[in-house]
Amino acid sequence: MSTAVSTASPRAGSTTSGPRRRRLGSTGIVYLALVGILVVSAGLVAAQGGSFFSQGNLFYLLSQTSLLGFVAIGQTFVILCKSLDLSVGYVVAWSSLVAATTMAGDPSRIWLGVVAALAVAAGVGLVNGLVISKLRVNSFIATLGVGLIIKGYLDTQFKGPSGEVPKAFQGFGYTRIGPVPVSVIVLAVVMVLGVVLLTRTRPGYHMFAVGGNIDVARLSGIRTDRSIVLAHVLCSLCAGIAGLLIAARFGTGNALVYTYGYDLNSIAAVVLGGTLLMGGRGSILGTIAGVLILASLDTVFNVLDVSPFFKDVLRGAIIIAAVAMYARRQIDPASSRARFKALAQSVRPGSRGGPGGASSPDRTGPAGPGSAAGPENPSATTGKEATR
Amino acid sequence: MSASTPTTSPTTPGGPQATTGNGFSRWVQRVTSGSTWTVYALLIVVFVAILVMNPSFGEPMSIMAFLKKASPLIVLAIGQYFVIVSGEFDLSVGSLVGAQVVIAAKLIDGEDSMTWPVIGLMVLFGLAVGLVNGLIVTLLKVPSFITTLGMMLVLYGAIRLWTGGAPTGSLTDGFRQWGRGGLPDTPGQFQVPFAVLITVVLGVIAVILMRRPFGRTLVATGDNDVAAAFSGASVWWVRTRAFLFSGFMATVAGILIGGYAGVTAQVGEGLEFMAITAVVLGGVVLGGGRGSVVAAMAGALTLEALFTLFNQLSLPSTIRPAVQGVIIIAAVAYAAMPRRSKAVPSPPAGVPEPTVPKEPQPAAP
Numbered sequence: 001m002s003t004a005v006s007t008a009s010p011r012a013g014s015t016t017s018g019p020r021r022r023r024l025g026s027t028g029i030v031y032l033a034l035v036g037i038l039v040v041s042a043g044l045v046a047a048q049g050g051s052f053f054s055q056g057n058l059f060y061l062l063s064q065t066s067l068l069g070f071v072a073i074g075q076t077f078v079i080l081c082k083s084l085d086l087s088v089g090y091v092v093a094w095s096s097l098v099a100a101t102t103m104a105g106d107p108s109r110i111w112l113g114v115v116a117a118l119a120v121a122a123g124v125g126l127v128n129g130l131v132i133s134k135l136r137v138n139s140f141i142a143t144l145g146v147g148l149i150i151k152g153y154l155d156t157q158f159k160g161p162s163g164e165v166p167k168a169f170q171g172f173g174y175t176r177i178g179p180v181p182v183s184v185i186v187l188a189v190v191m192v193l194g195v196v197l198l199t200r201t202r203p204g205y206h207m208f209a210v211g212g213n214i215d216v217a218r219l220s221g222i223r224t225d226r227s228i229v230l231a232h233v234l235c236s237l238c239a240g241i242a243g244l245l246i247a248a249r250f251g252t253g254n255a256l257v258y259t260y261g262y263d264l265n266s267i268a269a270v271v272l273g274g275t276l277l278m279g280g281r282g283s284i285l286g287t288i289a290g291v292l293i294l295a296s297l298d299t300v301f302n303v304l305d306v307s308p309f310f311k312d313v314l315r316g317a318i319i320i321a322a323v324a325m326y327a328r329r330q331i332d333p334a335s336s337r338a339r340f341k342a343l344a345q346s347v348r349p350g351s352r353g354g355p356g357g358a359s360s361p362d363r364t365g366p367a368g369p370g371s372a373a374g375p376e377n378p379s380a381t382t383g384k385e386a387t388r
Numbered sequence: 389m390s391a392s393t394p395t396t397s398p399t400t401p402g403g404p405q406a407t408t409g410n411g412f413s414r415w416v417q418r419v420t421s422g423s424t425w426t427v428y429a430l431l432i433v434v435f436v437a438i439l440v441m442n443p444s445f446g447e448p449m450s451i452m453a454f455l456k457k458a459s460p461l462i463v464l465a466i467g468q469y470f471v472i473v474s475g476e477f478d479l480s481v482g483s484l485v486g487a488q489v490v491i492a493a494k495l496i497d498g499e500d501s502m503t504w505p506v507i508g509l510m511v512l513f514g515l516a517v518g519l520v521n522g523l524i525v526t527l528l529k530v531p532s533f534i535t536t537l538g539m540m541l542v543l544y545g546a547i548r549l550w551t552g553g554a555p556t557g558s559l560t561d562g563f564r565q566w567g568r569g570g571l572p573d574t575p576g577q578f579q580v581p582f583a584v585l586i587t588v589v590l591g592v593i594a595v596i597l598m599r600r601p602f603g604r605t606l607v608a609t610g611d612n613d614v615a616a617a618f619s620g621a622s623v624w625w626v627r628t629r630a631f632l633f634s635g636f637m638a639t640v641a642g643i644l645i646g647g648y649a650g651v652t653a654q655v656g657e658g659l660e661f662m663a664i665t666a667v668v669l670g671g672v673v674l675g676g677g678r679g680s681v682v683a684a685m686a687g688a689l690t691l692e693a694l695f696t697l698f699n700q701l702s703l704p705s706t707i708r709p710a711v712q713g714v715i716i717i718a719a720v721a722y723a724a725m726p727r728r729s730k731a732v733p734s735p736p737a738g739v740p741e742p743t744v745p746k747e748p749q750p751a752a753p
Binding site for chain 1: 524528529530531533534535537538539540541542544545546548549553661664665668673674675704706707708709710711712713714716717720721724
């Protein structure tokens with residue numbers, strides 16, 4: 001409980017600027033961590049006589065980023081809605097197959113292949129969303145189940161790689177404009193679209209509201225089912241783009257792509273990026289930073305020739321450590337002890353403890369991207385000061 | 389099996405059903421109400437289907453062989469139940485099982501005298517993993533999904549790093565008997581497998597635990613951890629103990645699987661999702677606070693029975709995941725449906741009731 005004391009003392013002096021500082025720090029700290037990891041990586045590589053920022057390494061880093069990036073951006077929408085998508089890996093595999101088999105090496109069918117792959121992906125997202133919102137199946141089970149169904153279909157239908165991607169479309173995977181791969185430019189476009197959607201449009205606001213508290217959102221007149229379905233469709237679309245990218249890189253579609261672990265990796269990236277697994281709070285920029293962190297770890301391990309098994313150990317440890325660090329920051333001093341929190345804020349109806357361990361601090365912390373929770377925070381802090 | 393009702397009755401919103409009719413229609417209502425009873429009905433349906441396909445399955449020896457095969461998953465489901473009912477996840481059990489088997493093979497290495505010390509060491513290792521998981525989740529406030537996902541990666545990598553990629557060493561017969569031996573030690577005739585005995589003992593212990601203050605506190609914590617904290621439960625220690633149990637159960641499952649199937653590099657892969665599926669199939673709500681441990685065990689049994697049924701139907705092995713996916717979605721959707729129709733009339737009535745949590749949310753972890 002020393003955390004409560006140590007975080008409380010600096011905040012006591014700055015009660016007025018508290019919320020603003022916190023808001024800045026939320027994604028800021030992720031980028032700080034990214035810079036830190038880049039610096040350490042560069043140092044380690046330099047110590048071995050190499051250069052981390054060489055053309056080859058950067059290209060490797062960027063191509064790693066773009067693949068996971070698409071999936072993780074999609075996963076961000078879903079996690080913001082307090083949902084989860086474990087089927088993305090299978091969607092990536094499926095859309096790569098659909099694209100490759102539709103194109104069948106014919107350059108004139110490129111657009112048909114792209115549209116078909118994205119349509120299949122969107123269809124999966126629609127099913128996911130409907131199963132979760134209409135049938136009330138827990139998202140974990142729903143997307144796991146849909147993923148298994150796709151896996152069964154893919155394993156039965158496709159033995160090994162199939163289809164052929166025309167040369168023209170393979171450019172999506174390999175060509176660069178200057179030093180920047182085309183896929184990264186597409187990723188940037190998707191990212192900007194996602195950011196605009198989440199921070200400037202009504203459906204985006206609704207997603208935050210649904211993730212924050214679905215009952216309150218519904219009572220406020222939001223069609224919560226639509227938000228959830230939209231989030232899942234967008235998520236699967238993003239996974240579909242990743243599938244197209246894979247098809248372009250491999251030159252063919254491959255069902256075994258689903259063993260690459262995009263499902264869990266994308267969730268890890270999203271959470272590394274500071275988005276709450278409990279929903280209602282997070283950003284796409286943070287997710288991109290999370291993806292960059294994972295990709296730069298991958299790059300530096302590659303350059304240093306670390307054993308792939310040791311990579312897994314380090315990756316696991318770093319993910320836990322990073323999220324522990326965020327959780328520490330997000331623990332509101334006033335909520336670290338449930339008793340005092342309740343005294344300070346009188347009674348809050350519906351402050352139901354969610355499933356996760358970190359739920360109670362999140363509920364009472366300055367939630368959401370908006371400033372709605374702003375005024376509460378100083379009062380909570382002062383209330384806490386009063387009780388101490 | 390009926391032992392499960394008292395465990396759940398304080399938490400399931402099953403009260404209003406008591407208004408209707410005679411015993412039978414009440415029973416029908418209960419089975420179809422989407423509570424933990426659904427899984428028993430499903431289990432019976434699957435068993436009847438298997439028996440219709442293959443009447444010889446009903447012989448005691450085949451039943452015992454089936455139970456022996458199902459034991460590890462049931463044991464894992466018990467451990468996963470503790471964690472899920474307390475409102476968390478444990479994704480690390482699959483790689484923990486794999487790690488335990490590999491550890492056993494490497495350390496025993498065919499040396500008979502090493503069997504028991506190594507089993508002791510495995511138990512300690514399992515408990516240590518559970519403790520680390522639990523403490524990271526409760527004290528460092530890392531969501532359990534991430535914690536156990538990280539632990540999964542760490543264990544997966546560490547074990548392969550230690551053995552250099554492929555498992556080495558071999559297991560002794562003394563170790564393997566727990567997974568494949570039976571009580572009257574005459575192979576070829578009827579015997580009660582040790583695995584089944586171990587599973588029954590663990591199941592009974594779990595049921596007793598869930599009726600003791602620990603179990604009550606665990607369910608209360610999963611339902612609403614803030615309320616549990618207010619009523620004086622030390623939430624962190626209760627949850628940590630749940631993770632300890634999960635680690636222990638994964639160890640036992642590892643011993644059983646190692647004995648039954650031997651050592652391979654892939655052992656344990658995907659078991660975490662199987663265990664979670666089994667528990668959810670048993671009507672335990674992800675997010676915690678609802679469900680009984682016996683139903684979770686029945687869920688595991690049902691899942692294994694389904695796989696047996698797929699075998700009987702000689703489905704191509706590749707289509708199995710698809711059928712499994714359909715069934716888990718259907719089972720959970722079915723379980724969620726009646727409660728929804730009961731709960732829906734109240735919210736649109738205008739007044740936001742304070743009892744919103746009564747409707748099980750489609751909660752993400």
